[in-house]
Amino acid sequence: MAQQSLRQRLEILADAAKYDASCASSGTAKKNSLGGKGVGSTEGMGICHAYAPDGRCISLLKILLTNHCIFDCHYCINRKSANTPRARFTPQEVVDLTLNFYRRNYIEGLFLSSGIVRSANHTMEQLVEVARILREEHDFRGYIHLKTIPEADAEIIHAGGLYADRVSINVELPTTAGLTRLAPDKNAGQIEGAMGRTKARISQAKDERKRFRHAPRFAPAGQSTQMIVGADDASDSAIIGKASRLYGTFGLRRVYYSAFSPIPDASAVLPLKRPPLLREHRLYQSDWLMRFYGFAPEEVADAAEADGNLPLDIDPKLAWALKFRESFPVDVNRAPRELLLRVPGLGTKAVARILASRRHRTLRLDDVALLTASLAKVRPFICTLDWRPTLLTDRADLRGLIVPKTEQLELF
Amino acid sequence: MTAMQNVSLGSHYAIHLPAPDDFAFWRERARGLIQCDVPPDRVSWTLPGGTGDLFAAEGPSRSEKRLPVPPAEPRAVRASQRFLTIARSAALHSDPARFGLLYRVLWRLQTNPRLMEDKADPEVRRLEELAKSVRRDAHKMHAFVRFREVQEEDGTPHFVAWFEPDHHIVRAEAAFFMRRFANMRWSILTPRGSVHWDGEVMREGPPARREDAPGDDPVEDLWRSYYASIFNPARLKVGAMLSEMPKKYWKNLPEAELIPQLIAGAQAREAAMVAAGARAERARPASLAEVAQGAAACRDCPIADCGTRAVAGEGAPGATLMIVGEQPGDQEDLAGRPFVGPAGQLLDDHLARAGIDRTGAYVTNAVKHFKFTWKGKHRLHQSPGAKEIDTCRWWLDAERALVQPRLVLALGASAARGLLGRTVSVTRERGRAIRLDDGAELWVTVHPSYLLRLDGAAREEQVALFADDLAAVKARLAALAG
Numbered sequence: 001m002a003q004q005s006l007r008q009r010l011e012i013l014a015d016a017a018k019y020d021a022s023c024a025s026s027g028t029a030k031k032n033s034l035g036g037k038g039v040g041s042t043e044g045m046g047i048c049h050a051y052a053p054d055g056r057c058i059s060l061l062k063i064l065l066t067n068h069c070i071f072d073c074h075y076c077i078n079r080k081s082a083n084t085p086r087a088r089f090t091p092q093e094v095v096d097l098t099l100n101f102y103r104r105n106y107i108e109g110l111f112l113s114s115g116i117v118r119s120a121n122h123t124m125e126q127l128v129e130v131a132r133i134l135r136e137e138h139d140f141r142g143y144i145h146l147k148t149i150p151e152a153d154a155e156i157i158h159a160g161g162l163y164a165d166r167v168s169i170n171v172e173l174p175t176t177a178g179l180t181r182l183a184p185d186k187n188a189g190q191i192e193g194a195m196g197r198t199k200a201r202i203s204q205a206k207d208e209r210k211r212f213r214h215a216p217r218f219a220p221a222g223q224s225t226q227m228i229v230g231a232d233d234a235s236d237s238a239i240i241g242k243a244s245r246l247y248g249t250f251g252l253r254r255v256y257y258s259a260f261s262p263i264p265d266a267s268a269v270l271p272l273k274r275p276p277l278l279r280e281h282r283l284y285q286s287d288w289l290m291r292f293y294g295f296a297p298e299e300v301a302d303a304a305e306a307d308g309n310l311p312l313d314i315d316p317k318l319a320w321a322l323k324f325r326e327s328f329p330v331d332v333n334r335a336p337r338e339l340l341l342r343v344p345g346l347g348t349k350a351v352a353r354i355l356a357s358r359r360h361r362t363l364r365l366d367d368v369a370l371l372t373a374s375l376a377k378v379r380p381f382i383c384t385l386d387w388r389p390t391l392l393t394d395r396a397d398l399r400g401l402i403v404p405k406t407e408q409l410e411l412f
Numbered sequence: 413m414t415a416m417q418n419v420s421l422g423s424h425y426a427i428h429l430p431a432p433d434d435f436a437f438w439r440e441r442a443r444g445l446i447q448c449d450v451p452p453d454r455v456s457w458t459l460p461g462g463t464g465d466l467f468a469a470e471g472p473s474r475s476e477k478r479l480p481v482p483p484a485e486p487r488a489v490r491a492s493q494r495f496l497t498i499a500r501s502a503a504l505h506s507d508p509a510r511f512g513l514l515y516r517v518l519w520r521l522q523t524n525p526r527l528m529e530d531k532a533d534p535e536v537r538r539l540e541e542l543a544k545s546v547r548r549d550a551h552k553m554h555a556f557v558r559f560r561e562v563q564e565e566d567g568t569p570h571f572v573a574w575f576e577p578d579h580h581i582v583r584a585e586a587a588f589f590m591r592r593f594a595n596m597r598w599s600i601l602t603p604r605g606s607v608h609w610d611g612e613v614m615r616e617g618p619p620a621r622r623e624d625a626p627g628d629d630p631v632e633d634l635w636r637s638y639y640a641s642i643f644n645p646a647r648l649k650v651g652a653m654l655s656e657m658p659k660k661y662w663k664n665l666p667e668a669e670l671i672p673q674l675i676a677g678a679q680a681r682e683a684a685m686v687a688a689g690a691r692a693e694r695a696r697p698a699s700l701a702e703v704a705q706g707a708a709a710c711r712d713c714p715i716a717d718c719g720t721r722a723v724a725g726e727g728a729p730g731a732t733l734m735i736v737g738e739q740p741g742d743q744e745d746l747a748g749r750p751f752v753g754p755a756g757q758l759l760d761d762h763l764a765r766a767g768i769d770r771t772g773a774y775v776t777n778a779v780k781h782f783k784f785t786w787k788g789k790h791r792l793h794q795s796p797g798a799k800e801i802d803t804c805r806w807w808l809d810a811e812r813a814l815v816q817p818r819l820v821l822a823l824g825a826s827a828a829r830g831l832l833g834r835t836v837s838v839t840r841e842r843g844r845a846i847r848l849d850d851g852a853e854l855w856v857t858v859h860p861s862y863l864l865r866l867d868g869a870a871r872e873e874q875v876a877l878f879a880d881d882l883a884a885v886k887a888r889l890a891a892l893a894g
Contacts, residue, residue: 007637014641032591041592048656049555050667052643053675055652062642072798072835081798081835100631101638103571103596104559184834261646277647353531360530367532 009087010097016067016078017113020170021226021256023048025059025108025143028165028221033141039102040109040141042165047108060111060145061101065089065126069115073172073183075231075260078115088117091130098134102142109143109165110134120151128156131163143221150186150194157194158218161201166221166253169195174242178232195250198223202251222253229283230275231260235308237301240286244297247290257283282310289317292348293341314403318344321381322399329390331383332363344402345377377402425479426456429511432604433580435503442515446489447482452519457511491521494528501543504580510542549578550585556661557589557600560629564597571598574625574664580604586614601625632666639667645678697810700729707780707807713800715783720745725776725811733768733889734817735759736808738826738859739779742791750775755861759823762860766882768889774815778822778830779804801829812850818892820852821885824859842881845888853888857881 004012026046033039048057066088067078077084089097098110112130116123127146134140146164148157161167169191173179176188198219205218225246229239243255259280286303289295303310303320310316321328321344330339332354340351353371357363365387369375380389380398395401427441438457445455491499499514517535521527530536559571571593582600586607589600599608601620608615653671662668697703704724710716723740726749735751743753751759763770778801784791796804808830812820822828828836831854832846838856845853863874 007634010634011637011641014638018642018644033594034591035594037595039593039596041588043588043591045551047551047555050639050665051653051657052639053650053653053671053678054644054647055649056644057656058639058642061638063638074833081802083797083799097634101635103593104561104629104631104635105557105573106635181833259647261644277649356529357531360526361532363532370532370534370537 004087006093006097009089010063012085012087013064013067013089014062016084016115017062017064017111019077019258019261020062020111020113020147021056021258022145022168022224022254023057023059023062023111024166024221024224024254025145026221027253028143029217031141033139036139036141038139038141039099042108042141042143046143049106049108059108060143061098061107061109062111063089063094063097063113065091065094065112065114065123065130066117067115068117070118071116071183071185073186075172075182075228091126091133094130095133095138098142099138099140102140107142109140109145111145111147113147114149116149116151120149121153121156124149124152124156124160128160128163131160135163145221148194148198150191154194154197157198158201161198161205161219162216164219166224167198167219168224168226169198170226171195171242171246172226172228173232174227174229174234174239175232178234182231192250195223195225195246195252199250223250224252224254224256225250226256226258229257229259229280235304236279236283236286236310237304237308239283240290240297240300243283243287244290255287257287276312278312279310282312282316286310286316293317294338295320314399315344317342318377318402322402325398328381329383329388330381332368333358333383333385343378343381345374345381346372423478424454424456425450426458427479427511428458428460430460432459432506433504433583435500438503438511438514441479442518443489444479444482445515446519446522447486448480450480452512452516455512455515457515459508459511489518489522490525491518492525492528495521498528498539498543501546502539504546504584505542506579507542513539513542546579546581550581550588552661553577553581553585554588556657556665558664558666559598560626561631562626568597571596572625573598573600574620574622575600575602576664577602577604582607583616590614629666636667636670640670640674643674643678645674645681648675648678648682650675696813700725700811700814703807703810703814706810710780710804710807712806713803715739715779715781715796715800718781718784720782720784721748722780723748723750723777723782724780725774725815726750727772727774727776727815729774729815731772731774731815732818732892733773733885734812734815734820735770735773735775735823736820736827736831737775737777737823739777739796740782741793741861742782742784745782750777754864755859758860758863762879762882766879766886768882768886774811774817776808776811778808778827780807796826798829798835801826802833805830805833812852816850816852818852819885819889820848820854822854822856824862827859828854828856842877843884855881855885855888 024046025042026044028042030043032041046059048059050058052058064078067084068086068088069078069080072079072081094110094112101107102109112127114123114127131144131146134144144164145166145168146160148160148167148169150169171191172183172186179186179188201218202222205216208215209217227239227242239257246252246255257280259275259277286300289300290297299320300316303316303323305311311319321342327342330343332340337351337355340346340354341348350372354363354368357367357371361367362385365375365384368378368382368384372378379387380402382389425445429437495517502510502514513535517527517539527533528536531540553575557573557575559573562570562572564570582602582605586600589598590609593609595611597610600606601624603619606617606620608617662671697706704722707722707724710722723744737751740750741753741755744750744756750756760770779796783794783796783800785794786792820831822831825835825838828838828841831848836856838858841856845855848854858874858878860878863871863878866874
């Protein structure tokens with residue numbers, strides 16, 4: 001085959017990397033390039049430098065070092081049995097691309113992953129080498145996210161965490177049975193073992209920094225993971241349960257859900273029908289309910305329908321509220337924060353505004369309208385000085401009144 | 413009320429700000445006015461280049477002179493931390509009424525120190541809105557400034573960007589770019605002024621025009637390639653993109669010119685992906701005859717288009733033993749029966765020697781069509797690919813469900829993949845049972861054609877191993893029968 005140009009390889013290896021959902025560049029230690037030799041800064045808040053027409057933000061240069069792979073995971077475009085063009089970068093090429101993009105303010109940093117070549121250890125060493133050149137030779141102070149290969153030795157993974165802001169290991173599928181069937185070369189125990197070791201390293205490094213100011217940081221932006229939704233038959237309840245266990249056990253910053261999407265040259269084992277993108281969205285919403293709204297995983301699962309899946313036409317918080325009407329209406333002038341957070345249509349910011357304002361005035365419906373995004377959504381579930389939805393909350397057809405109408409398309 | 417003494421009743425004060433983003437100047441003047449108890453409706457704030465206030469027709473110099481003088485020991489003017497944070501941002505907004513609003517809120521803060529907490533107050537809300545839109549503009553500036561590299565005369569690279577902010581944020585946000593690109597020489601040019609950093613000192617310059625910025629940078633081609641490749645056409649969400657990257661920014665983003673064509677091509681690309689993997693939804697065959705018919709008509713993989721026929725399995729439903737090969741060969745394709753060529757004859761010999769009755773078994777292949785390339789006049793066997801085996805698994809699974817064998821013998825790695833869905837090593841798996849989903853046992857051994865390709869000592873060794881495998885299968889069959 002003719003020598004591929006840098007641009008061709010960039011196209012192949014970016015295309016191969018796009019099925020990783022994560023692109024976050026937030027929540028890491030603050031650093032900047034003042035007094036250094038290179039470029040780069042991270043100031044807490046992530047920055048999305050562009051948005052692709054798929055609605056996803058482009059914050060990091062997200063590429064694979066190579067898409068050659070000795071594994072044969074059915075859902076993956078890079079599995080060894082797929083008929084896809086292959087390419088690879090040298091670590092130096094990735095470093096040059098990252099710096100060239102960074103200097104032009106295209107990106108916040110690098111998200112590097114790789115297919116497994118030769119061995120897990122060899123591949124992980126190559127990934128770490130890229131991070132090392134960036135940090136040590138170019139004094140790069142931007143964001144680095146390294147995908148960790150759970151089959152690699154702990155020492156190599158550890159070396160990566162010393163350079164990276166975030167490390168991640170994908171659990172890939174919500175159930176062990178799904179993993180065995182669709183990713184025969186991977187092992188659930190091995191993946192969770194590596195996540196556990198990473199968690200231990202992160203908390204150890206945090207503890208050391210409390211005692212010694214110059215102790216090295218280890219992945220200051222923590223670790224995250226990704227699950228594919230809709231490739232196996234796990235229900236939303238099962239996925240939520242798995243995610244909450246992962247958050248609890250491994251102290252993850254984020255669990256990403258990636259709706260299985262058609263890939264070129266798909267394996268025949270996969271389902272042909274893709275799950276609706278809305279399902280992924282509902283899972284993120286339930287994720288938020290657990291992380292910011294004080295919902296327990298069982299409570300989110302309560303919002304699911306009989307088959308264990310969340311309703312697609314309404315969000316999980318509204319679904320929960322419609323099931324547990326006895327908790328409503330909530331008095332916005334008296335209710336504690338936890339109860340206000342349960343009201344559909346009130347987000348964390350609106351609740352904070354209500355709590356601050358009600359020290360100064362007794363809220364009326366008009367005041368609430370100023371503090372929230374949509375009064376119509378909130379109204380059936382709250383009481384104010386001049387409003388009680390007594391009849392509304394008890395109506396059997398409440399769901400029909402609230403659910404967004406589906407529009408019948410006109411003949412064209 | 414000493415302050416009131418030098419505030420002439422009913423007089424109006426006009427303050428002219430030297431720069432549209434000069435918060436410090438406003439703060440200084442506002443403090444003095446409050447110390448003199450000048451109520452908000454008697455102060456007007458004008459911006460450079462802005463239309464003068466109706467009551468301030470005297471011009472800047474005279475009205476400045478007329479400003480009241482605070483008493484010798486002025487009382488302290490107080491504001492909450494929250495007000496300061498919000499006011500610093502809101503002062504940068506392009507709304508000409510912003511300084512008046514700031515003064516009104518500051519005035520009210522003197523009697524109600526916790527005013528900023530009352531989020532339902534219209535003026536507080538407006539102030540928060542202004543600050544929010546300035547913060548958003550600043551955030552978009554961090555995100556959407558695109559530098560282009562030019563070589564200076566001394567050979568050092570200089571990175572220059574053209575950006576059009578909505579509000580007066582350039583001076584305030586220069587510090588962000590300084591922290592990020594401290595060791596780079598860069599300039600940001602905007603219609604509201606420009607900033608230049610040479611690695612040590614920040615300089616401010618006059619408003620610039622788009623033509624002052626460089627027109628191109630070769631790295632932008634790479635960036636556009638990246639942008640086009642990272643986009644997943646199977647999940648088009650234009651609305652989500654537009655809400656975060658509104659069209660007004662597109663003209664200064666090199667990648668934005670690709671967006672229309674990416675959106676236009678997306679549905680076609682997704683449809684092509686789905687069509688490539690599509691199989692018609694169909695019911696599981698109810699009989700072996702239906703399997704044979706269905707496989708003959710199947711066009712799910714390219715092998716079926718070679719002009720060959722599908723070779724169906726042979727044997728009775730209910731057979732205890734199922735023997736699975738790789739795919740029909742040249743002679744099998746002609747005869748329409750499995751295992752009739754040289755490899756089939758070798759298999760028959762070995763089965764007879766091991767005491768296994770082929771007629772009592774169900775014999776089939778993992779792939780139903782013959783895959784080959786022409787070599788002169790001969791059709792040369794080609795191994796099926798993993799995807800082709802996986803595609804044909806539909807028929808093999810149907811056969812297994814109908815025959816319900818208790819023991820499956822897979823000949824070669826392709827057959828093993830057809831049964832297990834993953835590639836296994838024959839040498840590692842041979843000689844022991846693997847449990848299949850339906851409870852049947854899978855035994856894996858080499859394909860007889862492998863023995864045909866060997867000679868000498870190697871062949872003798874492999875033939876002996878093959879015979880051992882068959883003997884083990886025979887013993888296992890006897891155990892299952894008994």
